[in-house]
Amino acid sequence: MKTRTLVVPAIALLLGGAGAQAAPPQGDLPIHREMSSTVTLPFAEAGTRTVDLRTINGTIRVTTEDRRDVKLSVTRRTDAERESDVADADRDVRLDTSPRGATVAAVVHEREDVCGESNRSPRDSWWDRQRYRVRIDLVAVVPHGTRIRLCTINGSDIVATGAFADFDVSNVNGRVEVSGVRGSGRAITVNGPVTVTFAESPRDASEFRTVNGSVVVTFPPDLSADLRLKTFHGDLLTDFDVEPLPVQTTSRTKADGRVVYRAGGSTAVRIGRGGPLLTFDTLNGDVRILRAGR
Numbered sequence: 001m002k003t004r005t006l007v008v009p010a011i012a013l014l015l016g017g018a019g020a021q022a023a024p025p026q027g028d029l030p031i032h033r034e035m036s037s038t039v040t041l042p043f044a045e046a047g048t049r050t051v052d053l054r055t056i057n058g059t060i061r062v063t064t065e066d067r068r069d070v071k072l073s074v075t076r077r078t079d080a081e082r083e084s085d086v087a088d089a090d091r092d093v094r095l096d097t098s099p100r101g102a103t104v105a106a107v108v109h110e111r112e113d114v115c116g117e118s119n120r121s122p123r124d125s126w127w128d129r130q131r132y133r134v135r136i137d138l139v140a141v142v143p144h145g146t147r148i149r150l151c152t153i154n155g156s157d158i159v160a161t162g163a164f165a166d167f168d169v170s171n172v173n174g175r176v177e178v179s180g181v182r183g184s185g186r187a188i189t190v191n192g193p194v195t196v197t198f199a200e201s202p203r204d205a206s207e208f209r210t211v212n213g214s215v216v217v218t219f220p221p222d223l224s225a226d227l228r229l230k231t232f233h234g235d236l237l238t239d240f241d242v243e244p245l246p247v248q249t250t251s252r253t254k255a256d257g258r259v260v261y262r263a264g265g266s267t268a269v270r271i272g273r274g275g276p277l278l279t280f281d282t283l284n285g286d287v288r289i290l291r292a293g294r
Helices: 008-014 083-092
Strands: 004-006 019-021 031-042 050-054 060-065 069-080 093-100 103-110 132-143 146-151 156-170 174-181 185-188 194-198 206-209 215-219 225-230 236-238 242-244 250-253 259-262 267-271 277-281 287-291
Touching: 031 083, 031 093, 031 103, 050 060, 050 132, 060 146, 069 083, 069 093, 069 103, 083 093, 083 132, 093 132, 103 132, 132 146, 174 185, 185 194, 194 206, 206 215, 215 277, 225 287, 277 287
Parallel strands: 050 103, 050 146, 060 132, 060 156, 146 156, 156 174, 156 185, 174 194, 185 206, 194 215, 206 277, 215 287, 225 277, 236 287
Antiparallel strands: 004 093, 019 031, 031 069, 069 132, 093 103, 225 267, 242 267, 250 259
């Protein structure tokens, strides 16, 4: 299997329309470089088309159109203490594009760090501190009906608008917004709202989670599903007709022999005839289940 490494500064000099520019210094890192480029990535094989876009510091935006490949635009911004640190950033932070059968992937590696993988490396000593910041923003146009995996950590937001199949979208510090879904999946973040709009009712289990923010999901009027909803500091709201369901409880035995049952704080309801389990969870915010057209 061949892997192409898409080093943004290099391809920016090779592709038409790419360019580099300087900008005013920012904060404690006085040196700034910014470069942009656009490439077209084909699917290597037939099958379920999947686009896997992952960055660490940067936004992700995806739209769909009638096409057979993926158009990817990349903007790379580097802030550094010294010119030599810019070279270190170019070496340490790379964007790899990998044809994997029916999957087109563009994944940022920062040393050993990759979004969505538990392999972050410690940097304990003062002299090993990171002397640069690199932000890589990804903008992609993908075929209608593509399955998407999108991941960032510090990117303010992930926005996907179009006609998508299954989805796996995760953020940490920023919002998640996906619309036009015709599949199932998950949308999660930690600090920010989650907003998802389905063009067709999900046929499989799905989940929507955040910690600090609201969860707002819109479904077609013909939705049939079982819902599990949870918030600690907010409201649970829907404009569908719902039927309450028993909530599963857990138990534990105290030292004095008493058994304490806990419901876990979830509310369970059924819409229509029931169906796949849809989970909605936040700590600080509302959960809103909306009916399209209302």
